Each structure stands twice: as C-alpha cells, then as structure tokens.
Amino acid sequence: MPVDILVGTQWGDEGKGKLIDVLTRDVDMVVRFQGGNNAGHTVEIGSERYVLHLVPSGIFRKGVRCVIGNGLVVDPVALTEEMKGIAEKGFDVSAIELSNRAQLIFEYHKRADVLNEAGAGSKKIGTTKRGIGPAYADKMHRCGIRAIDLTAPERLEPQFRTEAAKYNKLFSEHGIAQLDIDAEWERVKEAAAYLAPRVCDTVYSINAALKEGKKILCEGAQGALLDIDHGTYPFVTSSNTTSGGACTGAGIAPQHIRDSWGVIKAYTTRVGEGPFPTELFDEAGEQLRQVGREFGATTGRPRRCGWFDAVAAHYACMVDGINKLAVTKLDVLDSFEKIAICVAYEIDGRITKEFPASIAELQAVKPVLEWLPGWQCETSGATCWNDLPENARNYLKRMAELVDSSIAVVSVGPRRDQTFMV
Template sequence: MANVTVIGAQWGDEGKGKIVDWLAERADVVVRFQGGHNAGHTLVVGNQTYKLSLLPSGIVRGTLSVIGNGVVLDPWHFRDEVAKLAGQGVTITPDNLHIAENCPLILPFHRDLDGLREDASEFKIGTTRRGIGPAYEDKVGRRAIRVCDLAHLDDLDPQIDRLCAHHDALRAGFDQPPIDRVRLKNDLAEIAPHILPYAKPVWHSLGEARRAGKRILFEGAQGMLLDVDHGTYPFVTSSNTVAGTASSGSGLGPGGVGFVLGIVKAYTTRVGSGPFPTEQDNEIGEFLGTRGHEFGVVTGRKRRCGWFDAVLVRQSAAVSGITGIALTKLDILDGLEEIKICVGYTLDGRHYDYLPPHAADQARVEPIYESVEGWSETTAGARSWAQLPAQAIKYIRRIEELIQCPVTLVSTSPQRDDTILVRDPFED
C-alpha cells in the first residue's frame, strides 16, 4: 500500500483539513512535517467542528499522530491546543500523539521578535507574528532549544548564552530589554512536563510502521507557493513546503513519501502580502470571498480572492512532483455565467508560461485569461460525476489539461463525505 503526502499547491488555505481527515480514517499514522502553529486546518466531523493549527489532523479520529522534526513547536500553544481538543471530547495521550525529540521550540522572544519586525518595517511580509520565522532562524543558526533539551535543563546555560548573544543585540535595536534568563528557565521548567511525555524518536517508529506495511499520511502546512525556496519570495513562510520535505521533516527517508496529493481550490486565494496575478479586487473577488467564507483559520484575516491560475498550479505540480490533485470548493463557483482561467502571463511584451522569480516582476505580470462557460445548477454535496453539471465537468477537465496533472478527487462541500473519488491515493 502507498503512503500519501498531502500538500497545498497554491498559497495555502486550499481545504487540506477536510482532505486529510477524509484520508486519515484509513491511515495508520498521520505526520506533520513542517511549519508551526501558523497552519490552520478546519475539520467538520458530523456536527462537530475542530480547528487545528499544530496538531496533526488524524488526532480527532484517534489515529497515531506525529509532529516531526521539521516542525517548530510552541510548547505553550501545544499545551493549550491539547486542552482545547480534550474539551471537545478528543482523547490525546502519549500513545496516540508523538513529538520528535529533535523538534526545535518556539520561545517567547521569538514571538516578540516576529511582531517587532512586522511593526517596524514598511516592507510587510504578512507573518502570523507567532515566532515561526525567528525559530527557524535559530534552528539553522545552531542555537535552538529543542524538545530533548527540556530533559536537560540543568545543562542549558551554554545554549542560552548563544541565544542571548544573538537576540539581546536584536532586541536592543528595537529598544527592548535583554532576555530574562531566569524567567526563561523557569518557563521551560514549567512547560517541560506537558511536552516530555510525548517526546519520541519518531524516525524510528515511522521506520517500524513502514516495515510493517502500515499506511502513513504526511500532512503539509501552508502551500507550495509559500515555500522558502520555490514560492513568491520574500513573501513566503520560513520552511520548505514541497512534498520532499516530508522526508527530511520526519526522518523516514525519501522512499516513504509515496503518492503526492496536491490540494487545489477551484479558484485562488491568498492571505497577507505578496504578488497575486489573478486577484480580483472587485465584485468577483467579493463574491468568491463571501460565498467561500474566505477568512484565515489561524488569524481570521480576510483572504484575497481571484480566478484559478493554471500557470502557478502547473509550476507547483512540477516542483513538488504531484501525482494527482484534489480539487476543492467547486461549489463556490455555482451560478457564475462565466469563469476565467489564467493560462499564461505577459511582462514587457514577453510571454511567460511560469511565474518569474523576482518579486518586482511577479507583481507586474499581466494574466492571460481563457473564459469558460459557467453552470447554473448546484454542485454542492455531489458525490459522483453523474451529479455534476456538464459544464462543471468540462471545467475540471480543462484544468487537468492546463496543469498537466490528473484530478484524483473533487470536494463539493466542507462535509467529509461530499467527495468524488476518481483515484484512491492509498491504492496507487
């Protein structure tokens, strides 16, 4: 049986939560492999709605859930999210939730620095101010405090020296006092018992699961266009969001990634700053945002909305090696007489079939649109091709042609069962 890696193929917010939940029911293990609690996944299970930002989506079904080493973990948020889900009746124990021992921690001064930078700069990246970027900086700077360090707090002073040497200088530039070392150590001692019971060598347990033939589902956060290398830099997140990160971010190895399922909205949205060639700052954008309830799960920020961009999704599919896509929110387009698809760009008289890498060029490209006929019937709740209007099927088929990647499944509402399965990723 194939493992499955689920990634967003646009700028995030594509509806990964529902798809992961739908797949998690048949998975034996669900793994988060990058990002932090800047992710936002909404799961609708029966009459209950769960909003997750750090925990793997499998946890609400009792599936073994793993937070890999590629994630940066805010231990206080972890404690609170576990408590919130427990209040909704979800059982969470060290038996069904594991955290990589080598997972770096997000600390209070990371959150401080994130907010200070956003407030001070005229060049707004649009971060969630949750300390994700600064925590990744400390990881690659080899000064991070990790989960395993919580079991060795008495030996932490040399690492704190390195952190303070770096951060105190940055804080001074913002007229902020130095890090309170005593408070930091006390805070870590207070939170350690909430984290350490979950700490495991997840690379080892995932290897055992793979050898036993168990189905492993890798759950990505954000979207490919926010990848720190391949996204719309510098308006990106601070981790690699492409499918290959499932390997480095979990310790399983590149052969374990399996079927790569890219999640794609039937239109395009983006939260925060950065280029967005097909953005519709008009009645169409308002229609999509209102009908699609386009507000960020984590921040509540209103999402920018626009037409489907086949150029960007084709680029995402190529870079991430996407095997098939899950097309979500098709029902939001119901009732539109005309639907547009971006099939290329022009810039200074030159035609592009990809998004150029420089931010200034990305901001100036002009989309080339192809118009397709809409449909008046509803697609909401459809669970088979036969229940879809003919024009909706034509729209899906045209998207497949343009992105050079097949549709694996179609989602027609937030309800998990309102899904049309074309090809089972776990059986591939």
C-alpha cells in the first residue's frame, strides 16, 4: 500500500495531532519522521485532552503501530515520562517502536540551547529550549549518540560521560552551572532500561509493513515555514519539516508516497521570533488568540495571531506537494463581520505573490489584503460541507484557490466529532 504524509503548512500549531488522530481510523502505522519534544500535538477525545510530544498521535487507536523514526532527536528521559503517563491513562504503549538510528538529546543539549539563546540578543530564535538545535548540531558534527546505544549501557556510559565533559568545559567558559554528570547518568541509565525493549531498526519494520500491504501515515511536526531549508531562516527549527523529510526521516523510498495532506489553520499563527507579515496587534488579533486558545501546547507561550497568509501558504503547499488540505479552526472566525486574506506582498513598492527568501524583505512586507464577508453564526455543530453557511464555504473555496490545492477535511472544533470529510 502507498504511504500518506501529513504536514503543517504554516509555522506549526495547525492542529496536526487532531488530524492524525482522525485519519488513523483507517491506517495500520503512524510514523513521526522529524523534530523532537519541541512539538506539542493535542488530541481531544470526549472531555479528555491529551498532549503528545514524541509519541505519534496514533497511540489512541487500538491496533495502530506507532514509530518514532530515525529523523528525530529524542530525549530519552522525556520519552520515558511521556510513555509512562500515557500508560497510566489506560493506553497501550507496547505498540511504540523507537528507531535505533534516532539521535538522543541529553541535559547538556538543553543547557547549551539556553546558553545559545541567552547570547543571541536581538537575533534569538525563540526556541523551546529543549535541546533540539544542539542535538541536531551534534548529529551533523558526527559526535551525537544514537538510540541503538540505549541497548548497550556499557557502550552508552563512556560516550555520555565524554560528551557531557566537553559540554561542561563550555559551560565553565561561560560561567554557568556545571552538569552533575553522575546524577544525570543515573537518570539516563533508568530511561535506557525502560526504552531498550522498544529500540529496533524501524527502516526494516516500516518497509516490511509496506510489503504486507499495511496503510502507513507519516506525521510531521512544526510546519513548512519552519523548515531548515525552506522556512524563514534563521528563525526556523533544525529539521526538514516538509513532506520530503518523510523519506529520509522514516527510511521510505519516494515512489511509495501517495497523498500529501497539508494541515492549514483558517487564519495564521506563529510562536517565537521571526517575521510574520499578517500579524495583528489589535482587538482582532487578541480575539483570534482567546477564541482559538492560541497558547503553545509545549511551552504555554501565547501565539502571535494574524489573518490567513495565502502567499506563505501557497509556497508551503507547493514545496510539500499538497493535494489534500485539512482546514482547522474555522469556527474561530464565526463572530467576525469581515475577514481578511493576504493575497500578495508589497515590498518597497513592488507587488509580488512569491514568498521571499530574504528575512529583510519579509520584515518589510506590507500585506495586500482581500476582505471577505463573515458568516456571524456558529459552525461548531457542522457535520458536512452543506451544514456550513454560504460565506464560510466561499471563504474556504477562496483559501483553496489561492494555495492551489483541494480541501479534503474541515475541522470546526477541537473534538474528534467536530471534523468532517469534504
């Protein structure tokens, strides 16, 4: 069977966790392929709300295998805590597989992340300080430690102590607290014992599932505009968040890919630093934040909010090859009398529909807005396309037209039952 990919098409926080949860009704395996526990995927089932950081969102479906792929950087202590928390809530974590090729995050990476941000001044990225960047840097420097080493403590311990000592030297030079290597090793050793039985070569297990005709869904984290290559560099994450990252981050050949699902919010948000052409600083922006509950699932930080940016979203959909759009949080716009969409950028008097690579140009953007009439009625009870008011349908059609894709799913609330196929 072919593989489907689901990715975010903005700056993350589009609602991927919920859509993955909905789509897993029909799949056998969900594979996370990049990022780390800087992601926060929220799933609401009935009155219960769950937030996942490393575990794939298919964990709430019985019989679905959940794979943490080789493209991730994994904090073993955080993953252990997350899995134990899920198990305590009655879900089966035995179906979780951890790639033996995934890189590991340790406490020294998190401290280095804090150090990097503190010294960046006005150029700080606004990271979650979870050690993601330093861990990916170690991977590229070829001094990282991989999950395969969790299965061999006698090999893991000297590696860990060597790298921790190197970081302690760095911390000493900058006058910050040294890592207690002995105490931290005890935490790592305990996590290693818990995770070792889950460590395997997921490239083989994923491809074996493909040969057996299983349905596989690849779950992205963050969003396309945070991609290390295609995003608003340097205000990006440290991995490839676009659909192409699924092949390398999971070990799947491109010919197996069928559909690219793009999760897209009915407006635009961003967490952290970096340019945001349609950001609102008025009552409308605050209304989007409060009604949409726009606070980070991982950090609790308030998200920056703005009108839908079709220029940025079109670029993301093009790079991702999106052929199925899943629009979330349409209901947040229910009370607006009129709603704007950014259809072009004005940069130094020049009009363009292309998303610039230059941060200086993005920071100088004046959004060219197109205003559409709102619907000013509740959509949260809609269960099909025809249940939506005409102005809401027209708004969605205009979104799809501008990003050159087709709407396949609409979400009008946080729960599973507030999502319908188009």
